[in-house]
Amino acid sequence: MNLIAPLGHALWMAFAMLWEILWPLILGFGLSAVVQAVVSKSEMTRLLPDDSPRSLAIACGLGAASSSCSYAAVALARSIFRKGANFTAALAFQLASTNLVAELTIIIIVLMGWQFAAAEFVGGPLMVVLMALLLKRFLSRELVAQARTQANKGLKGKMEGHAEMDMSVTEGSLWQRVTSNDGFTATSHYFVMDWAAVWKDIAGGLLIAGAVAAWVPPDFWKEFFLVSHPVAAK
Structure with a gap:
């Protein structure tokens, strides 16, 4: 059985997808790096003192401009929580880091259209609001104290170095920070660190997507998503 042609087709599809999303990734990581270079961790902590709507909105904005790596998002949320940020606001930051992040939004617009990006920007804040309401109702001060005690143990995870740096x-x-030599250096370092954090996930996802695109026939997806169903397809 000749496997070279199917493998080549899958790899070509993966490369084609990479080529299509490469510039959104570069742009998104670049914007994220600039924000991280001019907004310090201590400043983030100061901006998230409570679970008020203002703090949650700031948390969403900072999360959207941060690293899209879920490991880094968790580590950074823990880091700012340890430094005094509100627990709910830190979790809002974490949610936004993985659901509202800039590079993901750009990729969604490129691949699926602005309507899906708009849905993301409606669904992401909605998740944050629901989370905040649930935590306000069910989260006790004792549990927050336990969480802070656990966080202060400083147990090392995969991206703790990224979060603490x-x-x-x-x-x-702001302009002087961005255009200074130190600003350029910090931006470049954050840019490289963000790529280093997620390149394995991106590569794995592209290889899987390429294999699926090359080896799974279109008729399967039509059946799977009930395209011909008289009710479900409407």
Whole structure:
């Protein structure tokens, strides 16, 4: 049985997908790196003192501009929580880091259209609101204290080094921070670290997607999503 042709087709499909999403990834990681370079961890902590709507909105904004790596999001949320940020706001930041992040939004627009990106920006904040309401109703101070005690143990995870590292520039105006030598250095380091955090996930996802696109016939997906069903297809 000749496997070279099917494998080649799958790899070509994976490469085609990579080519299509490469510039959104570069742009998204670049924007994220700039924000991380000018907003320090201590400043993030100061901006998230409680679970008020303002703090949750800021948490969503910071999360959307942060690393899209779920490991890094969890580690960074724990880091700012340890430094004094509100628990609910830290979780809102974590949710936004994986659901509202800039590079994901750009990719959704490129691959699926602005309507899906708009749905993401409706669904993401809605999840944060529901989470905040549930935590306000069921989360006790004792549980938060236990969580802080556990976080303060400093148990090392995969991305703890990323979360604890703070190369942000804090002196000068926003433009001066971005355009300074230190700002360029910090931006480049954050850019590389974000790529290093997720490249395995991206590569694995592209290989799987390429194999599925090459080896699974279109008729399967029509049946799977009930395209011909008289009721479900409507």
